[in-house]
Amino acid sequence: EPEVTQTPSHQVTQMGQEVILRCVPISNHLYFYWYRQILGQKVEFLVSFYNNEISEKSEIFDDQFSVERPDGSNFTLKIRSTKLEDSAMYFCASMQRETNEKLFFGSGTQLSVL
Amino acid sequence: AQSVAQPEDQVNVAEGNPLTVKCTYSVSGNPYLFWYVQYPNRGLQFLLKYITGDNLVKGSYGFEAEFNKSQTSFHLKKPSALVSDSALYFCAVRQQAGNNRKLIWGLGTSLAVNP
Numbered sequence: 001e002p003e004v005t006q007t008p009s010h011q012v013t014q015m016g017q018e019v020i021l022r023c024v025p026i027s028n029h030l031y032f033y034w035y036r037q038i039l040g041q042k043v044e045f046l047v048s049f050y051n052n053e054i055s056e057k058s059e060i061f062d063d064q065f066s067v068e069r070p071d072g073s074n075f076t077l078k079i080r081s082t083k084l085e086d087s088a089m090y091f092c093a094s095m096q097r098e099t100n101e102k103l104f105f106g107s108g109t110q111l112s113v114l
Numbered sequence: 115a116q117s118v119a120q121p122e123d124q125v126n127v128a129e130g131n132p133l134t135v136k137c138t139y140s141v142s143g144n145p146y147l148f149w150y151v152q153y154p155n156r157g158l159q160f161l162l163k164y165i166t167g168d169n170l171v172k173g174s175y176g177f178e179a180e181f182n183k184s185q186t187s188f189h190l191k192k193p194s195a196l197v198s199d200s201a202l203y204f205c206a207v208r209q210q211a212g213n214n215r216k217l218i219w220g221l222g223t224s225l226a227v228n229p
Contacts, residue, residue, distance in 0.1 A: 042219050043206075043219040043222075045216040045218075058216065091157055093157075093158075101148075102160045102163065105157030105159070106157045107157045108157055
């Protein structure tokens with residue numbers, strides 16, 4: 001079965017540094033998402049992306065966050081100036097079409113902000 | 115406000131016995147309901163969904179879930195558990211209509227199937 005791939009699997013950074021989390025969604029999918037899961041807490045929606053623009057974002061997704069689909073295959077999440085509370089597992093997901101309602105998730109990137 | 119509750123942090127069951135992982139929800143209007151499973155060091159995998167129609171939904175790996183509108187529940191079930199079913203299970207919901215289309219997730223339930 002096709003997979004969503006995420007790199008790196010682990011990222012350690014200093015507070016205030018910029019990080020870019022990378023995702024390659026499944027090739028014929030049209031809808032893309034970022035979620036995060038802080039240890040012991042709920043999976044939280046960050047942002048959805050369709051047709052080269054953000055379609056929905058949560059209150060977590062503030063000005064420090066941005067997403068891009070720079071080349072038609074990669075889907076990146078950038079955090080401009082990381083905070084300690086950004087430490088979490090970040091999951092990328094994609095969906096073929098909205099009526100399908102089936103999300104495919106990557107294995108996640110564990111971000112640790114020191 | 116929309117919410118999902120998975121009242122059990124952990125469920126333990128013996129191999130071969132039936133299992134149930136509970137989920138209740140609160141959403142405006144009719145819900146879309148989902149179950150996802152997370153194996154160690156893996157991303158979440160789709161198990162099944164309820165959109166409309168038959169209240170009993172069958173999904174991957176022999177799992178099924180029953181939508182109960184009056185009890186606002188969507189419990190995950192399997193008639194005979196396998197050790198390989200041991201994983202973290204997440205229930206999620208979103209409302210069918212309106213502009214708020216993001217999924218709301220439960221905290222997850224850790225299922226341990228003992229040989």
